[in-house]
Amino acid sequence: MRLLAHVGFSVLLLLGTAWLVAAVLLTGGGPQGPQPWRYGVAVLLLSLVGLTWWRSSSRGAALSVLVGLCAFVVLWIRTVRPSTTRDWAPDLVRAARADVQDSRVTFHDLRDFRYRGTTDWDEAWKSDTYDTRELVRAWYIVEPFSGFEGAAHTMVSFEFSGDRFLAFSVEIRREPGETYSVLGGLFRQYELIYVVGDERDLVQLRSNHRRDDVYVYPVRASQERTVAFFLDMVRRMNALHGRPEFYNSFTNNCTTNLVRHLETVSATHVPYDHRTLLPAYSDELALALGLIDTDVDLEETRKRHHINALALAAQGRDDFSLLIRGRAPAAPLNRTRAPAGSPPGSSPRSAPSPR
Known part of the structure; x- marks a missing residue:
């Protein structure tokens, strides 16, 4: 049972982290691809999740940090607005x-x-x-x-x-x-x-x-x-x-x-x-x-x-x-x-x- 809980937590942490990185790199991106600053932010967020898990040895702490970061990114995503005035194909x-x-x-x-x-x-x-x-x-x-x-x-x-x-x-x-x-x-x-x-x-x-x-x-x-x-x-x-x-x-x-x-x-x-x-x-x-x-x-x-x-x-x-x-x-x-x-x-x- 403990092994099953560990596997479930690991999968949840992996999926949440993957979504976090993808959201930071891709949201509102254009044909030029992700801007350099996005890679820096993605590395920073990954480091926060990883350090929390490593230093606290607590699954709950790492998950809490991940949820908090995802909530912050969701709020940022909502500030990205659609437009009718871009340089269109x-x-x-x-x-x-x-x-x-x-x-x-x-x-x-x-x-x-x-x-x-x-x-x-x-x-x-x-x-x-x-x-x-x-x-x-x-x-x-x-x-x-x-x-x-x-x-x-x-x-x-x-x-x-x-x-x-x-x-x-x-x-x-x-x-x-x-x-x-x-x-x-x-x-x-x-x-x-x-x-x-x-x-x-x-x-x-x-x-x-x-x-x-x-x-x-x-x-x-x-x-x-x-x-x-x-x-x-x-x-x-x-x-x-x-x-x-x-x-x-x-x-x-x-x-x-x-x-x-x-x-x-x-x-x-x-x-x-x-x-x-x-x-x-x-x-x-x-x-x-x-x-x-x-x-x-x-x-x-x-x-x-x-x-x-x-x-x-x-x-x-x-x-x-x-x-x-x-x-x-x-x-x-x-x-x-x-x-x-x-x-x-x-x-x-x-x-x-x-x-």
């Missing part, structure tokens, strides 16, 4: 915003880049207006990351009548030279941004240039609920301009934000389990909750909605969004909006899922 230098008037939503700074590679593009930003009365359905997009089992980026895209699509991507707002790390995302290194734009930008970048697998799933929801989800995302996007937030790898990331929007506008409760922590499996959870519009099992659903081959064939095409769904442009005479409250898939313009 060129593809994130603008943040979308929108004006809402009745059913019409006018977006500014929508991203509409055209890529030749992941770091080579023609920059373009635009403004456009969308009418929520013409919102047909939502699409859930999953991009599993290559080389890391379970990790993924998730997005949502909204389809409007007239074959118009608008994608929302919740991301870190990088500074030049900055790259994402899960650990950095736990220590206030990145601000949160809602990137909004054309699927030829947000989807094609991932499928055709990063060459990650991309799955585009039709969402099962009424038109009324889809509109509520869309407007809730617009409200949060706008709110970040006045009250910026830090991205958090576990609690404030792409998937957790989509879950909050869903739970805000519906009675659906999304359990917080490995499928939200590891969003490459989030399509499995969405299917279990009845949120993906399909009549087949998970394996077949993934097969039908894997869009990479279609995306490569559609590269650079103006009708990219239709082609990745295996569809042709709707005939003008058939563009009749589904009645309010009816499932988006019941629209006469709805086409079969890509196979």
